[in-house]
Amino acid sequence: MRTVLVTGGTGYIGSHTVVELQQAGYRVVIVDDLSNSYADVVDNIEKISGQRPGFVKADLKNRAATMDLFSSAPEIEAVIHFAASKAVGESVEKPVAYYRNNIDSLLNLLEAMQKYGVNHIVFSSSCTVYGEPDQLPVDENAPIKKANSPYGNTKQICEEILRDARVPDPDLNVVSLRYFNPIGAHPSALIGELPIGVPNNLVPFITQTAIGIRKELKVFGDDYNTPDGSAIRDYINVVDLAKAHVVAIERLISEKNKAGFEIFNLGTGRGNSVFEVIKAFEKVSGKKLNYSVTGRRDGDVEQVFANTDLANRELGWKAEKSLEETLSSAWKWEQHVRTNQKN
Ligand code: UFG
Numbered sequence: 001m002r003t004v005l006v007t008g009g010t011g012y013i014g015s016h017t018v019v020e021l022q023q024a025g026y027r028v029v030i031v032d033d034l035s036n037s038y039a040d041v042v043d044n045i046e047k048i049s050g051q052r053p054g055f056v057k058a059d060l061k062n063r064a065a066t067m068d069l070f071s072s073a074p075e076i077e078a079v080i081h082f083a084a085s086k087a088v089g090e091s092v093e094k095p096v097a098y099y100r101n102n103i104d105s106l107l108n109l110l111e112a113m114q115k116y117g118v119n120h121i122v123f124s125s126s127c128t129v130y131g132e133p134d135q136l137p138v139d140e141n142a143p144i145k146k147a148n149s150p151y152g153n154t155k156q157i158c159e160e161i162l163r164d165a166r167v168p169d170p171d172l173n174v175v176s177l178r179y180f181n182p183i184g185a186h187p188s189a190l191i192g193e194l195p196i197g198v199p200n201n202l203v204p205f206i207t208q209t210a211i212g213i214r215k216e217l218k219v220f221g222d223d224y225n226t227p228d229g230s231a232i233r234d235y236i237n238v239v240d241l242a243k244a245h246v247v248a249i250e251r252l253i254s255e256k257n258k259a260g261f262e263i264f265n266l267g268t269g270r271g272n273s274v275f276e277v278i279k280a281f282e283k284v285s286g287k288k289l290n291y292s293v294t295g296r297r298d299g300d301v302e303q304v305f306a307n308t309d310l311a312n313r314e315l316g317w318k319a320e321k322s323l324e325e326t327l328s329s330a331w332k333w334e335q336h337v338r339t340n341q342k343n
Helices: 012-023 041-049 063-072 088-093 095-115 150-165 202-211 238-253 274-285 309-315 323-339
Strands: 003-007 027-032 054-057 076-081 120-126 173-179 181-183 217-220 235-237 261-266 291-294
Touching: 003 012, 012 027, 012 041, 012 238, 063 095, 076 095, 076 238, 088 095, 088 150, 095 120, 095 150, 120 150, 120 238, 150 173, 150 261, 173 238, 181 202, 181 238, 181 323, 202 217, 202 274, 202 323, 217 274, 235 238, 235 323, 238 261, 238 309, 261 309, 274 323
Parallel strands: 003 027, 003 076, 027 054, 076 120, 120 173, 173 261, 181 235, 217 291
Antiparallel strands: none
């Protein structure tokens, strides 16, 4: 059985990916510092897959701990690197901490991978690298725009580090996956997104409002140049997204990625406005959502959605779940969390 190290594996996208890897026949070792997730996610992963992943609590900023991780698990063949800080607003407040965390952890990982002969890495990147794209849908050749937050900049810098790291070390195989807007939860409602404090993102804010934790959703702007005036994003189901990682790992391990450094957009190819998401949520939940329109949020782009042709063709992967099914899974998860008083 092949073993994959999943950094940030108790986090939102990480935990869903662990389940999909296990269901595809991989053994998984998770490393996470639990700075933004809970240890019992490991139990819930086991409930879904019937297999307990290995779990190491460690901070990848710690170089010695990162080396220890690899020396104690020589069976690791590939890495999926999710572990990172990801709040756009917080990164503006704490830029140094964001650079330290997101960059140092990648550097330590790469050094450890080189020392222990691990050549395959899948990197969690973001459509934030495209900024406000000139053309829609946006494809992988679109220019990288100046990042509008330290968080976004760390994603650009990490991609550059990976590209450069291959030059003297062509055995290093890299797939960078640029996510659009991941939403929803596992259909079992055993794992999902658990934002700490007030959610920044749209869908957790919607579900928390619907369940009564937040009074009202603020729609950030209805004066965009879009059909209904609200901003447009490409909302992708987190399980669909997780499945793309399994395909990427298979591609790396079987050395199908001839280019050595590959980038794929992961989205649905469909753009939905904030008002459309609200309407779809009301339909699937049967709840009337309390919301009002306020001003635009700093740093938000008007619209971004993916051209997914490359991922469809090269990875043979396609997002399958509808917006409604995905919102329904997010709602089921919110109700599960509140029933169990998780957060
Ligand atoms: N929105 C609201 N009200 C809210 C929260 C969000 O109207 O309370 C709107 C936003 O203005 C935006 C849309 O809902 O138009 C989606 O917002 P999210 O915060 O859910 O997602 P973003 O598109 O802003 O951010 C996502 C990822 C980031 C990544 C960024 C790249 O969460 O990590 O995409 O564009 F950097």
